[in-house]
Amino acid sequence: MTAPTGKQLDTLREVVNIGIGKAASILNGMLESHIELEVPSIIMFDPENPGEELPDVSCNDLSSVQLDFHGPFSGSSALVFPSESVGKLVTALTGEEPGSEGFDEETTGTLYEVGNILINAVMGSIANLLAVQIDFLPPNYKEGKFSDLIKLKDSKEDLASLLIRANFNVQEPLISGNIFLVFELDSFGELLTAIDNL
Amino acid sequence: MAKILVIDDAKFTRTMLKRMITEFGHESIEAENGREGLEKITSEDPDLVLTDILMPEMDGTELLSLLRETNMDVKVIVISANIQDTIRDQCMNLGVSEFFGKPPDKEKLKKAIEGILAKEEQDS
Numbered sequence: 268m269t270a271p272t273g274k275q276l277d278t279l280r281e282v283v284n285i286g287i288g289k290a291a292s293i294l295n296g297m298l299e300s301h302i303e304l305e306v307p308s309i310i311m312f313d314p315e316n317p318g319e320e321l322p323d324v325s326c327n328d329l330s331s332v333q334l335d336f337h338g339p340f341s342g343s344s345a346l347v348f349p350s351e352s353v354g355k356l357v358t359a360l361t362g363e364e365p366g367s368e369g370f371d372e373e374t375t376g377t378l379y380e381v382g383n384i385l386i387n388a389v390m391g392s393i394a395n396l397l398a399v400q401i402d403f404l405p406p407n408y409k410e411g412k413f414s415d416l417i418k419l420k421d422s423k424e425d426l427a428s429l430l431i432r433a434n435f436n437v438q439e440p441l442i443s444g445n446i447f448l449v450f451e452l453d454s455f456g457e458l459l460t461a462i463d464n465l
Numbered sequence: 466m467a468k469i470l471v472i473d474d475a476k477f478t479r480t481m482l483k484r485m486i487t488e489f490g491h492e493s494i495e496a497e498n499g500r501e502g503l504e505k506i507t508s509e510d511p512d513l514v515l516t517d518i519l520m521p522e523m524d525g526t527e528l529l530s531l532l533r534e535t536n537m538d539v540k541v542i543v544i545s546a547n548i549q550d551t552i553r554d555q556c557m558n559l560g561v562s563e564f565f566g567k568p569p570d571k572e573k574l575k576k577a578i579e580g581i582l583a584k585e586e587q588d589s
Contacts, residue, residue: 293566293567293568296568296570297568360477361477361480376475376476376477377477379475379477380475380476380477380478380546381477383475383519383546383567384546384567384568386546387545387546387547387548387567388546388548388566391546391547391548391549391566392548394549394550394551395548395549395550400549400551400552401549403519403547405519405521
């Protein structure tokens, strides 16, 4: 793989930033609360052993909605919440309280659709900016530890990936979450070409 | 009062759209995918259809293509999480009246629905 230049990484970070901004704007409208965003970080990443690069997501109690994508470049995108944020998010969106009848079913369905909306906002903005079409597989909802959630489908076990991470925090109710984009390195050249064409 | 069919596999979105449609003063009926939606278009004869694109069994673009092939004269608004320009163009080429990203802005959706229904009434 050709190593990305500083300029390409800068552009990639900004393209992702615009996509995250679009997703935050949607979440802001849904929750009617301010969303704080952090600048996306770009990390070379081993999906089998995320602990070193991502020490704060090494807990085992995470919920995630994941969409795999294919097109000029391939990979996976995920919206990841610590479990304590999930209940607050679902209550804020549906009015259902944890422990009420049907709350678990409501949680899965709501996270599935919220993840679908927010991830598509990010990836759709990126695709529009780069003038490419990205196709998605239907979303998956998963619970567990980070290394299981973020594993790429069909990828070789030892294949390193390029991971882009953006953290966000909702002010009221207090909800934290992460959006992860994992690009398979064998398709990363196509992404850099699209960036160079901007 | 118009009868509006909402086709979406996500209960969360069906509930949100049903609430908006009721607030706009119309009746809402539901389907969970394109195939069920097609059956309800035939059996219920809705005045307007709001449909998602990515759904199991039959997705939104298959439904739109079938409606076009069979000359079924029902107006359609697409409401999709997939906001890529290419998807929007594909839907517009299949004859949809409006395209909204999810979740739709309530006032803009109301304006679009009322505009389509008014034009339908004028033409009939």
